[in-house]
Amino acid sequence: xxxxxxxxxxxxxxxxxxxxxxxxxxxxxxxxxxxxxxxxxxxxxxxxxxxxxxxxxxxxxxxxxxxxxxxxxxxxxxxxxxxxxxxxxxxxxxxxxxxxxxxxxxxxxxxxxxxxxxxxxxxxxxxxxxxxxxxxxxxxxxxxxxxxxxxxxxxxxxxxxxxxxxxxxxxxxxxxxxxxxxxxxxxxxxxxxxxxxxxxxxxxxxxxxxxxxxxxxxxxxxxxxxxxxxxxxxxxxxxxxxxxxxxxxxxxxxxx
Numbered sequence: 001x002x003x004x005x006x007x008x009x010x011x012x013x014x015x016x017x018x019x020x021x022x023x024x025x026x027x028x029x030x031x032x033x034x035x036x037x038x039x040x041x042x043x044x045x046x047x048x049x050x051x052x053x054x055x056x057x058x059x060x061x062x063x064x065x066x067x068x069x070x071x072x073x074x075x076x077x078x079x080x081x082x083x084x085x086x087x088x089x090x091x092x093x094x095x096x097x098x099x100x101x102x103x104x105x106x107x108x109x110x111x112x113x114x115x116x117x118x119x120x121x122x123x124x125x126x127x128x129x130x131x132x133x134x135x136x137x138x139x140x141x142x143x144x145x146x147x148x149x150x151x152x153x154x155x156x157x158x159x160x161x162x163x164x165x166x167x168x169x170x171x172x173x174x175x176x177x178x179x180x181x182x183x184x185x186x187x188x189x190x191x192x193x194x195x196x197x198x199x200x201x202x203x204x205x206x207x208x209x210x211x212x213x214x215x216x217x218x219x220x221x222x223x224x225x226x227x228x229x230x231x232x233x234x235x236x237x238x239x240x241x242x243x244x245x246x247x248x249x250x251x252x253x254x255x256x
Contacts, residue, residue: 054117054220057084057165058209059142061155063199063224070227079200079208082155084142084165084222092168096143096252098234099161105147108232111225112183112191112240115140116202117171122215127203130210134202136171139240139248140222141183146231166240167220168248176202180243181226185236193226 061080090096098108119135142159143166149158176195183191195201200208202223209215232238236252 052218053086053089054167054218055086055216057086057089057220057222058082058213058215059084059113059159059222060200060205060224063205064193064197064226065199066193066197066227070229079205081209081212082159085160088160088162088165090163090166090250092166092248092250094166094250095163096141096166096232096238096250097161097163098232098252098254099145100255101145101148105145105151107146109144109146109229110183110185110190110232110238110240111142111144111229112181113140113142113222113225114176114179114181114195114202114242115167116176116206116221116223118206118215118217118219118221121217122206122210125207125210127201127207130206131203133215134176134206135217136173137176137242137245138167138171138220139169139242139245140220141166141238141240141248141250142222142225143232144229146229166248166250169246172245174244176223179245182241183228184239184241185230185232187237190230191226191228193228195223197226198224 059082061082062076063079096108098106115138117135117138118133120133122130122133125133143161143164145158145161145164149155152158178194178196181191181193181195182189198205205223206215206221209221215221232252234252234254238250238252240248
């Protein structure tokens with residue numbers, strides 16, 4: 001957690017690099033993006049700096065204390081891991097599709113995150129070796145069916161709907177120890193934090209995962225989301241910006 005005054009420092013830091021929020025997409029733009037999504041899903045392709053779809057997507061829950069507090073959860077003794085299916089992946093500019101669900105299960109949330117893309121296989125790695133094996137980092141949106149997550153012990157369904165894993169706009173090499181993360185919905189900042197606030201840092205997290213499963217080239221590892229998660233609605237535009245990487249931008253529409 002940041003030292004005294006850290007929250008304000010993080011806020012001002014993000015203002016310095018986030019710039020002016022992009023305007024909401026026009027109806028014509030959203031139409032084009034929806035068409036693009038259908039094409040990518042059909043062809044099994046997606047846009048993210050030319051990379052192929054990850055073989056697996058490993059995620060960690062409750063890795064920022066303030067996010068744990070906002071949902072009324074408790075920290076686990078070890079990282080809380082879960083998987084998202086590759087079929088959930090979309091790229092920058094593709095539409096996040098809100099599935100048809102009963103009203104009691106209909107809340108769908110954004111979760112902006114730093115994502116590590118693996119460049120060399122990792123198995124029983126040290127934190128230092130794990131960091132050296134990272135190809136680079138990108139922005140991710142761990143879209144979540146929050147009501148389903150709340151009532152089901154396993155998170156597979158809540159995290160696994162089609163389009164619930166947005167990645168982009170590209171992969172960048174950087175020191176991920178202390179970079180700013182901001183999530184905006186329709187230009188309004190909803191999340192902001194810094195990676196130094198993680199409970200378990202990137203190197204330690206990758207090493208921990210590698211003691212359970214081999215991380216292979218191209219795998220994507222979501223590293224947790226800061227506080228400020230909230231619902232998405234039809235017509236929204238959600239952006240995840242990470243300092244030094246860029247902006248992942250996705251329109252939101254209801255399933256038809």
